Amino acid sequence: MAIKYKLIEKGEPGVVGGGTKKWYANIVTDGEETIDDLVKAIEKFSALSEADIRGVIIALENVMQDALANGKIVRLDKIGSLYPSLSSEGTATPEEFNAQKHVRNIKVNYRPGKRLSDSMKAAVLQRVK
Known part of the structure; x- marks a missing residue:
């Protein structure tokens, strides 16, 4: 697998008319991995059930929200x-x-x-x- 990219032309920010334009690489995403996809993949490498894995991910999200909201x-x-x-x-x-x-x-x-x-x-x- 590879990370795909395409070239896009961009002007200079803040310059009327774009100024000198140059070509830059821009990532072309190749789909996404949802929680369901991740749970199924983790399940292959773990003795935990799908429900257990999903529960841990949701619990992790909850405790991360609290920690970040408290400046940690x-x-x-x-x-x-x-x-x-x-x-x-x-x-x-x-x-x-x-x-x-x-x-x-x-x-x-x-x-x-x-x-x-x-x-x-x-x-x-x-x-x-």
């Missing part, structure tokens, strides 16, 4: 880490800052573990039209 990093060993992050507007003084007014975005970031990162570095690329 969730480390999933070789899978990687998820951590909360935010972006905000700046203020001239700390006293002026109001979280509801100045925080623009709160999200979850993901940092893959070494094995997942290494698998992407070793991936075969295939250009498609």
Whole structure:
């Protein structure tokens, strides 16, 4: 299997008319893996039943939500880490800052573990039209 990509032409951001345009690689996804697909795949390598695996995945999601909402990093060993992050507007003084007014975005970031990162570095690329 390979990671498929196609080339797309993009202009320079912020330049009227796009400025100098260049070609960039863009991933072409090849379907998706749902929880059902993952459960069936895990079931082949495990003594757990489909219901047990599904229950563990749902429970993991629930405890991860709580941990992230409480500002904790969730480390999933070789899978990687998820951590909360935010972006905000700046203020001239700390006293002026109001979280509801100045925080623009709160999200979850993901940092893959070494094995997942290494698998992407070793991936075969295939250009498609």
